[in-house]
Amino acid sequence: MATKSKAASSVSPTAQSTPASDTVLRVTQLRSGIGCKQNQRQTLLALGLRKIRQTRDWPDTPQVRGMIHTVRHLVAVEEVEPS
Structure with missing residues (x-):
């Protein structure tokens, strides 16, 4: 039976879902998805x-x-500071 490594279990499950910075991405659709x-x-x-x-x-x-x-x-992206 294999056991989980200590490094894999110490990683938080929400580590990748938390924002890396306070930067906000403004995404604008420019072209159709058709x-x-x-x-x-x-x-x-x-x-x-x-x-x-x-x-x-x-x-x-x-x-x-x-x-x-x-x-x-299909989109344009710009970085904006949160208000």
Whole structure:
């Protein structure tokens, strides 16, 4: 029977979901998801983008960065300081 290593168990389950900094990413949809792959359309919806020129602010986390990378050809991203 294999046991878990001490290093793997000491990592917090929320370590990657906490923001790395106070930076906020402003994501704006520039192009339509029509004709794109299913996962790209679903990623736009998960980001809260349903219309062109719609903007949402998201904390700068690895998960959000990955979602933005999936639809990088459809959106524009800018870093803003939280208000």
